[in-house]
Amino acid sequence: MSTRTVKDPSASDGLLPAVLIAGLVAVVGGSVWAGIHLGTDQAAPGNPIAIVKGLIRGELVWETGSTLVVALVLAAVIALVVATAVLVRRVQGEKTRIDAKAKVMGTGRDIKGITEKECRSVAYKSLGMKEELKDRTKAVGVQIGKHLLTGRMLRGSYQDLHCDIWGPRTGKSSSRVIPAILSALGAVLTTSDRPGDGKHGQGPVGGLGNLQRPGQARREGQSACEHPRSAEGMGVRSAGRRR
Incomplete structure (x- = not known):
């Protein structure tokens, strides 16, 4: 493992809430500015805060055109957010949340x-x-x-x-067992409570040597352990009688 000092990527430093608040303020201010300047022909200041003050004091009038402009601005912002989310999703592909920990590996x-x-x-x-x-x-x-x-x-x-310590249905066979069987340079002895691992390896490696069925291998392997002398015929070295 790396000995360098790293920060837990799951720990929040408050940056995201600050960005969200700043973005919300920018959208609201921009909408008010666009609603007055583009939706009406009134002479209005360029500062959104001054525009809000003018609306409160009655110096400026919020017209129907202003509402239409704000609706268009909000629709554009929502479309941009959705498009960005879709793009990020496609770029990430099938990555999982654990992939974010790669930078501390x-x-x-x-x-x-x-x-x-x-x-x-x-x-x-x-x-x-x-x-x-x-x-x-x-x-x-x-x-x-x-x-x-x-x-x-x-x-x-x-x-x-x-x-390996994996949870159920997390890819133990497809990610570890089967690739190890297919890439082995010599004989392979694999055990499992299900015949899936052996069946998936039968096709690619079946022509490279003798292949035993899962049930047959289990019975003969057990016999080799119980009777060490019979292990010689299977090419198995046994330390002693099974207890």
């Missing part, structure tokens, strides 16, 4: 350990994956996600422990 040396370059270094020096690293088109490491500030893909090395 780690950068540079903070995320060096989970970059693809670092994953390749670990795979070469610590895991001896020299043959796998010859193909530069294949990704090395377990995909984590894109860094919001730079757009670079972040990955954890194969010797790292990944512990």
